[in-house]
Amino acid sequence: MFTLTLLMAAASVFTAAVFIYCFKKQNAGRISFSILLLTGVILIAASALYAGLGRFSDWQDAKVETHIDPRLAAKITEARREVLRFPDSADKKIELGRLLLQGGRFSDSAQVFEQAIAQYPQRADLYGLKARALYYANGRKITDDVRESIDAARALKPAEAESTMLVAEDAYRRGEYRVAVEEWQKVLKSGSAGINREAVANAVRSAQTKLQKSEQQ
Incomplete structure (x- = not known):
């Protein structure tokens, strides 16, 4: 977002310079108008891009890092x-939580799922x-809070x-x-929808x- 800010600032300075130039060189009206038009396009494009990407960062204090793919x-x-x-849709929260998980925002993802649980326990x-x-927020470890959630699900x-x-x-x-074999086989036998059975197999x-x-060693 810093780059966008610089772009907008530069475009603003450039616009001011063009106005001064136009004031001093009134016979360059056509060229000046074209330059002003181009500058306006740059400003509008920068503003639109900032609006589209620059404010995705906060949902109930959950900030998305700028390194996430646009x-x-x-x-x-x-x-x-x-x-x-x-706000009452658990599926909408699941979608957001999964995307945050995909983006490496593990703690934020857990908070979203916790909010969904509060509505649909x-x-x-x-x-x-x-x-x-x-699990991922804790460095891929089954800590007490991870175990508690696993036990609640089961x-x-x-x-x-x-x-x-x-x-x-x-x-x-x-x-x-x-x-691992025993647990994955439970998933296959359960017939749960939405899983990639081939990948699990x-x-x-x-x-x-x-x-x-390992047993032969």
Whole structure:
């Protein structure tokens, strides 16, 4: 956004200089008008770009870092607007939370899911999503607050997909391949909608292969 500010400031200074030039050189009207028109276009474009990207950064004190891809930032902006437009929609909050998670705003994502839980405490998937956001916010560790969210999700739905896949992924990362296989198989058997069954099946096969190799050593 600093670059945009400089652009707008430079365009403003340039506009002032052109006005002075026009005042002194009245016979250069056509050229001056063209320059003024171009300057106006620059100012309008800079303002529009700032409005579109520069204010995506704050949703209830959740700031998006400037290094986030502009396309993702635009999606976060739209999701933020949708949440404000439909404050009672859990799905809108889920979309925003997922985008923040994708953008590396893990704590902000967890806060969004927490707000959704406050409205819909019986939705198991919200606890699973919150667990994943907290997991990454805590450096990919299953801390007490992550475990609490996992347990809450499973209390409502024993094979809740988000929390179960998180446990499987963490186990795989730590070399506990048997646990990973068991957890991923729970997801496949649950028939949960919205999961990539092929990807989960591939993960199971990978964990089984690593488990066999570890047992042969």
